[in-house]
Amino acid sequence: MRSTLLLKLSLIPLTALWLTGCPEDDDDGAQDMGVADNGVKPDTGVDTGVVDMGVEDTGVEDTGADTGVDTGVEDTGVDGGVDAGFVVSTRPRNGSAVAVTADDGVGLFINRRTGFNGTAASNQIESYTLNLAASPPTMTMKGTFLLEDAYQIIIGNDDDSAYVAGRTEVVKFTGVKSTAGLTRNAGVAAGSESRGIALSPTGQTLYVANWADGTVTVIRTADMTVTATIDLNGPLATSGLLGDSVTGGRPGLAHPYAIGLTNDGDMEDGDETVYVTEYFSQAITSGVPTDNSGFDLGRQGVIYQFNAGTQTVGALITLAPTADTTFVDSDGNATGCFPNQLNAVAINGERMFVTGVCASPRGPTGPILDANNALMNPANFKTEVHAAVYVVNTTTNMEEAANSLLLTAQFQALYDTAAVPDDGTNRRIPLIPTDIAFVPGSNFAYVTSYGSDAVFRIAYNADGTLDEVGSSTQRFINLVPQGQDPGRLPIGIGMVSGGRAIVANEFTRNVSFLQFSTQNVVGTANLTGTGPTGAEANINNGRRFFVTGLGRWSFRAQGWNSCEACHPNGLTDNVTWFFARGPRQTTSLDGTYSSMDPAQRRLLNWTAIFDETHDFELNTRGNSGGVGAIVHANSNPPVAADRIHFDGTVPVPAGNMATLTPQNGLNGSTISMMPGGANPVLSVLEDWNLIEAYVRVIRSPRAPSILDAGDVAAGRQLFVDNNCAGCHATEMWTISRVFYTPNEANNNPTTGALRSNNYTADNAFPAALNPPSNVGGRMAPLRFNGANPGANDQINCILRAVGTFPDVLDGMQNGVAPTGVRVREVRTNMTTDAQGLSGFNPPSLLGMGTGAPYFHAGNARTLEEVFATPTFDDHSQAFSSNFPGVANREMAVRQLTAFLLSIDETTVPEAVPTTLGFDATLCPDSFP
Numbered sequence: 001m002r003s004t005l006l007l008k009l010s011l012i013p014l015t016a017l018w019l020t021g022c023p024e025d026d027d028d029g030a031q032d033m034g035v036a037d038n039g040v041k042p043d044t045g046v047d048t049g050v051v052d053m054g055v056e057d058t059g060v061e062d063t064g065a066d067t068g069v070d071t072g073v074e075d076t077g078v079d080g081g082v083d084a085g086f087v088v089s090t091r092p093r094n095g096s097a098v099a100v101t102a103d104d105g106v107g108l109f110i111n112r113r114t115g116f117n118g119t120a121a122s123n124q125i126e127s128y129t130l131n132l133a134a135s136p137p138t139m140t141m142k143g144t145f146l147l148e149d150a151y152q153i154i155i156g157n158d159d160d161s162a163y164v165a166g167r168t169e170v171v172k173f174t175g176v177k178s179t180a181g182l183t184r185n186a187g188v189a190a191g192s193e194s195r196g197i198a199l200s201p202t203g204q205t206l207y208v209a210n211w212a213d214g215t216v217t218v219i220r221t222a223d224m225t226v227t228a229t230i231d232l233n234g235p236l237a238t239s240g241l242l243g244d245s246v247t248g249g250r251p252g253l254a255h256p257y258a259i260g261l262t263n264d265g266d267m268e269d270g271d272e273t274v275y276v277t278e279y280f281s282q283a284i285t286s287g288v289p290t291d292n293s294g295f296d297l298g299r300q301g302v303i304y305q306f307n308a309g310t311q312t313v314g315a316l317i318t319l320a321p322t323a324d325t326t327f328v329d330s331d332g333n334a335t336g337c338f339p340n341q342l343n344a345v346a347i348n349g350e351r352m353f354v355t356g357v358c359a360s361p362r363g364p365t366g367p368i369l370d371a372n373n374a375l376m377n378p379a380n381f382k383t384e385v386h387a388a389v390y391v392v393n394t395t396t397n398m399e400e401a402a403n404s405l406l407l408t409a410q411f412q413a414l415y416d417t418a419a420v421p422d423d424g425t426n427r428r429i430p431l432i433p434t435d436i437a438f439v440p441g442s443n444f445a446y447v448t449s450y451g452s453d454a455v456f457r458i459a460y461n462a463d464g465t466l467d468e469v470g471s472s473t474q475r476f477i478n479l480v481p482q483g484q485d486p487g488r489l490p491i492g493i494g495m496v497s498g499g500r501a502i503v504a505n506e507f508t509r510n511v512s513f514l515q516f517s518t519q520n521v522v523g524t525a526n527l528t529g530t531g532p533t534g535a536e537a538n539i540n541n542g543r544r545f546f547v548t549g550l551g552r553w554s555f556r557a558q559g560w561n562s563c564e565a566c567h568p569n570g571l572t573d574n575v576t577w578f579f580a581r582g583p584r585q586t587t588s589l590d591g592t593y594s595s596m597d598p599a600q601r602r603l604l605n606w607t608a609i610f611d612e613t614h615d616f617e618l619n620t621r622g623n624s625g626g627v628g629a630i631v632h633a634n635s636n637p638p639v640a641a642d643r644i645h646f647d648g649t650v651p652v653p654a655g656n657m658a659t660l661t662p663q664n665g666l667n668g669s670t671i672s673m674m675p676g677g678a679n680p681v682l683s684v685l686e687d688w689n690l691i692e693a694y695v696r697v698i699r700s701p702r703a704p705s706i707l708d709a710g711d712v713a714a715g716r717q718l719f720v721d722n723n724c725a726g727c728h729a730t731e732m733w734t735i736s737r738v739f740y741t742p743n744e745a746n747n748n749p750t751t752g753a754l755r756s757n758n759y760t761a762d763n764a765f766p767a768a769l770n771p772p773s774n775v776g777g778r779m780a781p782l783r784f785n786g787a788n789p790g791a792n793d794q795i796n797c798i799l800r801a802v803g804t805f806p807d808v809l810d811g812m813q814n815g816v817a818p819t820g821v822r823v824r825e826v827r828t829n830m831t832t833d834a835q836g837l838s839g840f841n842p843p844s845l846l847g848m849g850t851g852a853p854y855f856h857a858g859n860a861r862t863l864e865e866v867f868a869t870p871t872f873d874d875h876s877q878a879f880s881s882n883f884p885g886v887a888n889r890e891m892a893v894r895q896l897t898a899f900l901l902s903i904d905e906t907t908v909p910e911a912v913p914t915t916l917g918f919d920a921t922l923c924p925d926s927f928p
């Protein structure tokens, strides 16, 4: 402990810079809460001689040089003995897309430029001189650096260095405040898919969470040397939450995302605790209700923690599911949800606040229509995803469950109590909380909502209980206000002095300046590349439609749901949703289109029931309750009567527009309904072309960087030798292809050729693997033409029955799963048998490391469980009768797992084997 080190506290009157325009601003400004002052009190100038952790001084702790007085006691921490010039910072220790120097003079931002160079995200670090005293605030560019996948940035305690973790390296920048601008120093190798970063209180140690590796890299900032790599895979494996097929750690079990750490204010970093969120929910292993509510309550959030000095990972901290979200589904049942996508943290006092998306996958999930197709019950649009803030006590290392909040429920209650008009202008729901920050020295938190272009205020009491959400000035801070440039898709918030904040916006590539006294945006400033054109604009717009729950994209334009809420970064939330055809793991969209041949895409969904990305209009309408974008009119605000009915239903109100023949699912073509298309009935909007442009460029997560190369090579040999590529081949790692051009002529439901045209399986093709052709003559229709086509329509030739669905469903409709995993093979109404008896559409094997659990319903918790137990041997042996056998099974599983984890877009693909003695693909290459 070194409390005697003298810190030079700033005597610069903060009022000069900050209180212009808000003279009474002595709290977060939202309104006077009658509680402790939380904002920027002028510094009294009295230095007590100890490190000031209090609320008096929230801003500029150390503007000048260290006094140079060292007690002479050697630092005992993990800093390698380097202590000269280090000071303890009271600023947030975790990174964000926004970082501002302590004097508010320079702002650094991550500009996530979707579409640049045709990529899903080409991130850039941008540095600006800020003039926050101006009205509106302004900023002047100092410099930019391209750093692929840069996710967060943080400024060092010297206020002159900054750290960013990018795709392949962690980089230190210096000269943050110099007039020459940033200098990029040599980087140090990072793990795969770095996400959250954080600095120790003295700034001597940088922590980087490697989402794909499952590790935290510990870096000494003085010379950017990696001093340790902390493995979180082992602790997760030994927790027992993953079943008994994994006994030790291996890369890609854990998915560390956000990092926070305590700060006790002394010069000793080694006595702090580092917290790392596990991004994905984990199973609860006992006490899960055995009725259907168990599907909302059977998983939990996990936070890893380790002591900064010993670096030993302690007991996992768990975040409990919410038993009652307050939203009742259309069956009248209370719904629950479990913590998932834990993507941001803020430490305040002795608590850590963790944002996440609470998932509620139990059915019913879709709209309830009456006999005339009018929406009878919109309840289920509100029962799928909930923005949440969980509270962890850093003294007890336990969740304070009573203080954890669903923001959806809180804001719905706020609006209802105040009788706020139930429209998209007056109500906004927090959707996908991307960042959280506290006004310094206060209990006021602000959360950025990715999917509803707003910032939401949470006022806590000192004991961590909720005081209120929103404020009486404004219920939420709209980032798209009248009279200001819009700020869309906010990804980060940084507090600055004077009860203000700066928010970085992904879509609009700008920042919004917030003033809490008025709860308003008081100005905006552009980053680079604002207003892109051409292909870049198309991808960027597609990304926005994918993320947002505003406008036409969710119920009443309020932000209830969006594609991104289940497909974070276009990938998967790893949740099994009870959807129209059964329990379904969210499919990662990295394998939907070929990264090499733009003409190639998969037949879509686990049972090959869609063939165009545009078909997911039905998801917008059905799961999110939005008007959607296949419309004959562009009303403002959008209204349900704008919809074109393209699914064979009669429009309500009568007389509204419908297509001549159904174009939904495998019928006709929703692409043909885009402006200028071939369909006689055309949408006035081309939004779905833009969403498709975005989905095309979603890349797979990069393979863990720490795989054993020998195991990977041996695993590839096993993959080849056992004919896995008979179903998982090419750069898409699946044989599934849309082999026809969806259109009226090819797949019209009444006259279409695809329904009646046949395929013939080779006699040598294992008959049970493709039930539709398991008939005399081995000939079957390419497309399902049996009973109840609306509910069962699918492409037959791509289905492979690999033993993951029971031949006969028992009374409980139990699926195929090892002990400890519960699968119920029912559709969204939770009673009708699921589809699956005819087999499944082979999934892409891209991104396996970030995609657990596996199979259509999350039947296997780990890749080891897919191969190590006999439960799924039918799948392993589909084209290789004894694999993986008994001898050396453990080694085979380890090697195969290593290879599967290694598959990303850079992996050399395998071709469909030609030595099987039959054509493995069954579907034709093209049609007709």
Ligand code: HEC
Pocket: 384, 546, 561, 562, 563, 564, 565, 566, 567, 577, 579, 581, 584, 585, 586, 587, 588, 589, 591, 592, 602, 603, 604, 605, 606, 607, 613, 616, 617, 619, 620, 623, 691
């Ligand atoms: C509530 C969660 C949820 C939401 C919201 C959601 N999806 Fe999905 N998505 C899923 C699930 C689950 C599947 C698998 C469904 C199946 O197989 O039947 C899926 C599958 C897909 C697929 C098929 C990919 C493939 O290769 O097979 C596409 C494309 C897709 N979604 C796009 C979208 C788009 C676009 C949106 C927004 C309009 C969206 N999703 C919204 C959960 C969701």
Ligand code: HEC
Pocket: 606, 719, 722, 723, 724, 725, 726, 727, 728, 769, 800, 801, 802, 804, 805, 839, 840, 841, 842, 843, 844, 845, 848, 851, 853, 854, 855, 856, 857, 863, 866, 875, 876, 877, 878, 879, 883, 896, 900
């Ligand atoms: C005959 C076709 C076929 C063969 C051969 C085959 N698979 Fe599969 N595979 C499938 C199907 C179909 C599924 C999806 C089953 C389900 O979800 O119920 C699947 C699922 C998987 C999954 C889970 C993917 C996910 O996202 O959940 C992995 C991993 C996998 N296969 C790897 C392999 C390996 C390794 C081999 C070789 C030992 C192999 N497969 C052989 C058809 C096949």
